[in-house]
Amino acid sequence: MLDAVVDAGAQRESRTSALDDLLVATASGDRDAFSRLYDETAARVFGLVRRVLVDAAQAEEVTQDVFLEAWQTAARFDPARGAAISWLLTLAHRRAVDRVRSVQASRERDLKAGVRDLDVPVDDVAEAAEIAVEHERVSGALAGLSPAQRECLSLAYYDGCTQSEIAARLGLPLGTVKTRLRDGMIRLRELLGVTT
Structure with a gap:
């Protein structure tokens, strides 16, 4: 039983290291590394975004934005400061929260505009x-x-x-x-x- 736990931990560490290597390679413009990084992490990123946004269509858009940002800013990733999956999930969470705030602000703006355009009798x-x-x-x-x-x-x-x-x-x-x-x-x- 202990061997299985140790083996699972070693596999997880190996996978984490592989994702780190893929993100570092992405920073140097390696498209294949980015493709593999996407394949390995897209489901988790989408899952997190979907939990925050609920709407699947918006979650897909935000997930796409997250990976675009990851491609453009991969050079900011520092394996010494954390794991690639953590870095990606942080980007995803920030983007999802930004979208929620943006949608809320848009609704409030629309509501204010609707109220403003409403003809109210004035004394x-x-x-x-x-x-x-x-x-x-x-x-x-x-x-x-x-x-x-x-x-x-x-x-x-x-x-x-x-x-x-x-x-x-x-x-x-x-x-x-x-x-x-x-x-x-x-x-x-x-x-x-x-x-x-």
Whole structure:
């Protein structure tokens, strides 16, 4: 029984070493080595990707991407740092997780676009009233700033000037304008009761 366990371990180590050699040969452009590496590992890579993605078609695409990346980046593999199968499975897991995130982001984007395109009845009177109230709040808060801060913020937000344009228009150093804008925004947040 012990001999069988030792023999199985030796076979596994030999197979691991063979895969390492194939990946190293792939790094030097050996197409036959890459073909054998693919034949030996594709089922495991696909299996891992399929468990993460569930969808077989997407799993096939990602598996193809993994082997393309393996072909292109095989030179990064270092047998002293780990086994070839571990390296490939790490690539596979990363690619599969990236695909899940990409699909999720796409769904969220589509949902937001669908909601944005949806015609929602708007109460123009209530919206105008809210804008007027907010305008009064901001005007009152602006009055609480120093004249220098108020001038810089007005040029930036009402006139759409960049920091460099404000500096040129007021004949001030750029650093002074940046400080006035930063301090003015901090004070404005305090006056409006905005927490960050």
